Amino acid sequence: MENQRQQSQTISNRQIIETLFKIRDKRGNLVPFRSNPTQELYWKLKTRRNIWLKPRQKGLSKIIDADQLVECVRRPVNSVVISHEKEATQRLFKAVKDFIIHSEVKPRVSIDSKSEMKFPETDSSYFIGTAGARAFGRGDTVHRAHLSEAAFYLEFNRIINGIGEACEYGQIDIETTANGRGEFYDFYQLAKNGKSSYTAHFVPWFIDDEYSVDNMTEDERNGLSEAVRQMISVPDQEFKLTDEEKLLMRRAMAEWKIKLTIGQIKWRRYKIWDKADFFWQEYPEDDVTCFLQSGRPVFKIIKCDPTLKIPLDSLPLWAASKEKKEALLKRRLFGGVDGAEGTLSGDAHSFAVVDAPPTESIARVIYEYTSNEPIDVFCRHVAKICKRYNIVLGVEKNGVGVAHVQRLRQLGVRFSEYETTAANRPIMITDLEEAYRKGMLIESYPEAENEARDMEYKDNNRAEHKKGKHDDRIFARAIAWQMRHAPVAKVTVI
Numbered sequence: 001m002e003n004q005r006q007q008s009q010t011i012s013n014r015q016i017i018e019t020l021f022k023i024r025d026k027r028g029n030l031v032p033f034r035s036n037p038t039q040e041l042y043w044k045l046k047t048r049r050n051i052w053l054k055p056r057q058k059g060l061s062k063i064i065d066a067d068q069l070v071e072c073v074r075r076p077v078n079s080v081v082i083s084h085e086k087e088a089t090q091r092l093f094k095a096v097k098d099f100i101i102h103s104e105v106k107p108r109v110s111i112d113s114k115s116e117m118k119f120p121e122t123d124s125s126y127f128i129g130t131a132g133a134r135a136f137g138r139g140d141t142v143h144r145a146h147l148s149e150a151a152f153y154l155e156f157n158r159i160i161n162g163i164g165e166a167c168e169y170g171q172i173d174i175e176t177t178a179n180g181r182g183e184f185y186d187f188y189q190l191a192k193n194g195k196s197s198y199t200a201h202f203v204p205w206f207i208d209d210e211y212s213v214d215n216m217t218e219d220e221r222n223g224l225s226e227a228v229r230q231m232i233s234v235p236d237q238e239f240k241l242t243d244e245e246k247l248l249m250r251r252a253m254a255e256w257k258i259k260l261t262i263g264q265i266k267w268r269r270y271k272i273w274d275k276a277d278f279f280w281q282e283y284p285e286d287d288v289t290c291f292l293q294s295g296r297p298v299f300k301i302i303k304c305d306p307t308l309k310i311p312l313d314s315l316p317l318w319a320a321s322k323e324k325k326e327a328l329l330k331r332r333l334f335g336g337v338d339g340a341e342g343t344l345s346g347d348a349h350s351f352a353v354v355d356a357p358p359t360e361s362i363a364r365v366i367y368e369y370t371s372n373e374p375i376d377v378f379c380r381h382v383a384k385i386c387k388r389y390n391i392v393l394g395v396e397k398n399g400v401g402v403a404h405v406q407r408l409r410q411l412g413v414r415f416s417e418y419e420t421t422a423a424n425r426p427i428m429i430t431d432l433e434e435a436y437r438k439g440m441l442i443e444s445y446p447e448a449e450n451e452a453r454d455m456e457y458k459d460n461n462r463a464e465h466k467k468g469k470h471d472d473r474i475f476a477r478a479i480a481w482q483m484r485h486a487p488v489a490k491v492t493v494i
Contacts, residue, residue, distance in 0.1 A: 013070040014043055021066060022102040026057070030102060037208040039063040047199045051191050052175035053290070054203040055283045058210075061148050064173045065096050068144045072117075072124035073107045079144040082129045082159070084152035090114065092148060093128045131159055140166035147172070151179035160187065174198070178281050178290040181454065185291050186468070189450075192287065205268075205283040206252055206260055213270070214263035228270045236262040243439065245269075247305055248285060254307045288450045296457040298429060301437040308444040310366040312353060312385050328389070331357065333366075335393040336418070336479025337382060338472050339404035342374045349378040349404075350476035352448075353391060354441070356484055363435070364442045365477060375403050383411040392486060394418040394479040416486050418479050428478040429455075429463045435481060448473040 014035065021033040035043065038058040054060050068079040081096070083089035093115070100106055111118040116127040131153040145167045153159055163172060176184065191200035205211055213221070213232045221229060239262050241249075249265070252258045272279045277292060284290030288304070311317045315325055334354045340347040350370045356363035369385075371378055386393055393415035397405045405417055420428070435441035436452070443449050454469040465471040 013067050013074075016070050017063075017066045020104045021099050023062060024098075033062075033066065033099075035063065036210075038203050041201065041203060041207070042067075045199075045201050046171075046173070048170075049172045049198040050174065051188055051198050051200045052173065052203065053178060053188060053200065053284065053287055054175060055205040056177060058203060058205075058207070060175045060203070061092060061146070062095060064146045064175065065092060066099055068146060069096055069099055069126060071144055072119050072126050073122060075124070076122050077124045077143040078141060079124070079126045079146075080129055080142050080163075081126075081146040081148065082131055082163075083148040084131050084150070086130045088149065089128045089130050092146075096126065131155070142167040143170035145170065145172045147174045147176075149176045150174045151176040151182075151184035153184070156183040156187065172198075178284060178292070180294055181291050181466070188287070200287075202284070202287040204252075204256065204285050206258055206264055206285070207256070209261065209264065211267050211271075211283070212261060212263035213266045214261065224270070228273065231269065232266045234266075239266065241265065244303065247303060250307060251286075251305060286446060288446050288453065291453070293453055293456070297453065298455040298457060298463045299433055299436055299452040302443055302449050302452060303436070303439055304443040304446055304449045305364075306444055306446065308364045308366060308442060310355075312367045312389060313369070313381070328355075331355070331390065333389055333391045334480045334483040335386065335391045336476040336481075336483060337393065337395040337401075337404060337408075337415075338475040338479065339375065339378075339396060339401045340372070340472060341400050342372060342378065344372050346372070347470055348372050348472045349375070350472040351378075351382050351385075352473065352476035352480050353385075353389075354477070354480045354484075361440070362442060363440060365444050365448070365480075368445055368448065368473065368476070370447075370473060375400075376407055379404060379407040379411060379413075383408060383413045386413050386415070392416075392483045394483045394486060396420055396475065396479060416483070418482070420475070426463070428475070428482060432474070432478045432481050441477075441481065445473070448477065 017033050018035065022030050023033045025031050036059055038054065038060055042052075042060060042063050052060055065081055068081070071077045072079055081089065081092050083092055097112075097117070100109065107119055108121055109117050110120045116125060118125050131150075142163065145163050147159070147163065150156060150160075160174075178185070187196070188200055190196040191198040209215070221232070224232075245265050245268075249260045252260050268283075271283060275282065280289045281292050286304075293300070310328070318325065334356060336352050338350045340349050342349065348370050349372070351368065352365060353367040354363050355366045367385075369381055385391070393413065395401065395405055395408060395415045395418060397417045398420050408415060432441070436443065451465070451470060451473045454466045455463055455471060455474065456466060458464055
């Protein structure tokens with residue numbers, strides 16, 4: 001008996017699920033529960049506190065709930081699943097009951113109601129809750145918590161704080177599609193930037209090849225409009241990709257090592273026709289564009305290609321030919337500096353460099369350096385790069401920028417002083433917006449894209465970042481973009 005108990009402890013929850021559980025696929029067929037690529041990420045990446053930002057219907061909630069169920073059967077555990085509305089929560093709970101009903105080995109359940117199950121052999125309980133229906137806190141003890149579609153909670157922060165107290169030593173899994181730029185968005189950004197006890201995980205819609213017209217049945221295709229049927233019937237070798245689709249394919253390969261098929265691109269184009277802007281929310285491709293903007297956003301269209309980054313401070317790390325590196329050292333580049341106080345709690349310094357070859361119609365942000373370090377330390381880094389490359393640099397001299405101007409002069413950097421005024425500020429922003437929107441400037445830093453999408457027009461028609469957000473990267477780029485038309489500055493050493 002003792003040997004059997006020890007052996008059972010070596011069997012993982014995943015092994016139990018994939019051996020005993022069954023699940024219905026999207027066409028209603030009851031099949032063995034085998035982990036798909038999204039669920040593989042769950043097993044591989046999960047920590048004690050997780051945020052899963054994901055597309056619709058990839059089975060993430062199913063694997064979390066199945067994992068929690070197995071925990072209840074194996075040891076004393078209080079598990080809870082919470083969703084944004086009563087009906088959604090009950091559907092999740094029904095799926096848990098279905099695991100038991102269709103399991104090869106059924107655990108004993110003493111209480112089986114619409115909201116709770118108890119497992120007498122382990123003294124465990126599995127119950128459901130609806131966001132806002134009750135508050136969790138210090139008086140509760142929860143060992144596993146699943147918060148489904150959490151971005152849609154009306155009081156996200158209050159609920160998260162409560163469940164964090166109740167499940168202080170357990171595992172919390174927050175899974176959701178995006179929903180605007182509210183409390184969940186801020187919560188996710190903290191985790192993404194390493195300023196949270198939660199680990200942020202992102203899952204793109206193309207994590208597997210499920211979403212593809214190649215997987216549609218004949219009946220499913222016949223149910224589509226004539227325009228969609230004509231589009232997907234074009235032979236793959238004759239299908240013309242847009243520049244944006246080509247960019248997505250490059251990013252999928254560079255960031256995920258996934259080669260998108262034409263069938264997936266056709267499906268994507270059809271779904272964008274169907275859902276418009278909501279496509280990027282429900283079927284995200286990155287963790288920036290999925291957070292749709294509300295109000296009056298300044299920047300709506302930004303092409304971002306992280307593969308365009310060039311490590312100007314460590315050029316040997318750039319995977320390019322010797323000829324390309326030598327050409328870059330000779331080519332005129334454009335830079336902008338938006339300085340800050342150099343304190344951890346304040347705005348950040350930002351230095352951006354744009355490559356706008358005169359023989360090409362498209363420019364690229366190739367480098368940025370952003371930090372909260374002291375002004376002299378930041379300026380030494382800027383000086384090191386500017387002395388190595390031919391950079392036409394603009395340095396904002398408003399406010400604390402005077403200190404940056406003085407320090408860079410002392411370091412012998414050639415630059416133009418740039419004063420942002422009420423008259424030229426709107427021009428800077430609209431010029432940058434036009435460049436992004438028309439594809440004249442390609443961004444390479446998702447962090448900067450995110451910052452741009454936080455800018456909106458206020459009631460006074462002034463473009464400003466949202467409360468609690470920053471615009472350092474944006475103004476560094478706006479200055480760099482203006483420097484394309486600036487005279488070359490002389491060096492003034494003091």
